[in-house]
Amino acid sequence: MELEMTTSTHARRKTAAGRAQHQYQKHLRKNFKTPVVEFNPRFKTVKVFSDGSCLRNPGGPGGYGIVFQFRGEEREFSDGFHSTTNNRMEMMGALIALERLKFSCNVILHSDSQYLKNGMTLWMKGWKQNGWITADKKPVKNVDLWKRLDLAASRHNVRWNWVKGHAGHRENEICDRLAKIAAYAAADTPHKKDAGFFGIK
Template sequence: MSAKGEGGNVVIHTDGACSGNPGPGGWAAILEFKGVEKKVCGGEAETTNNRMELTAAIEALKALKRPAHVVLHTDSQYLKDGITAWVHNWQRNGWKTAAKKPVKNAELWQELLAAMKPHKVDWRWVRGHAGDEMNERVDKLAREAMKPFKPGKDASAAGK
């Protein structure tokens, strides 16, 4: 899926949202390739914002049908720094932090590493809520995906 000027790249924009932390959450991604967009989103009843940020990236990468060069945009420094700087030390230390504590969301970091394996991923951080059109769109999708999981909603609507 390629944005203008990016050649054969798949361009992905991701975001996660949470109402309370923990609380109901949503995640979303917009994938672009050769002028075509694909949106993927979902949510959970009880989660954290960081888990939703990770899930958005995982599900976006899993939505790709073949190996690709991916330019992935996120407004989460936790996600970008985690995957580009911290994860290799965590792996080396048996999924422990430098303080010898278990890494939070280790299962999602491991799932993200697996989802990245067939691809070359270029991670890009973008300031959230700063007028970036694609970031604003994916933020809105993530907040919409969270709505069915908010208290007072019909449970049967949660999976839709």
């Protein structure tokens, strides 16, 4: 009986935690809706698609893939690291895409990472106000990349668009393939380290 009571209590705690998380997400959606980013008519408008991959998450080789579209032209870019995480590669894809744009642009950035989109549109402001501490009073993970993303995005007008992954979205599938190829290539290059993953500043 003692075991059954313990299990039941644990289940109730998990259920309560789940309800609390659901209410928190509902609160975010109601009170912190994604702002509509105004585009500057003088800026060029670029479509960006990005994706990340990690072969053994966390800590395995990973890569990111990017597709740029501008005035009917399409360009691809990818790279990888020997040890990293999937979230870091999702972030890195968007980051490198924004950093590679030489001039301020209107950017429509497509990603299948809710972590990336929510971080940039819902959580970033609160993190910065709280000194990069989460609502749970814990340090923000991947803060090195979030800071770089914040700076890179500030140079442009960025609309963050979530797309469902592995759902036949052409550009997302291309990015996914590029990211995986880069990850496999990085597996054979141990010198290509993701410094932030190892806590190197």
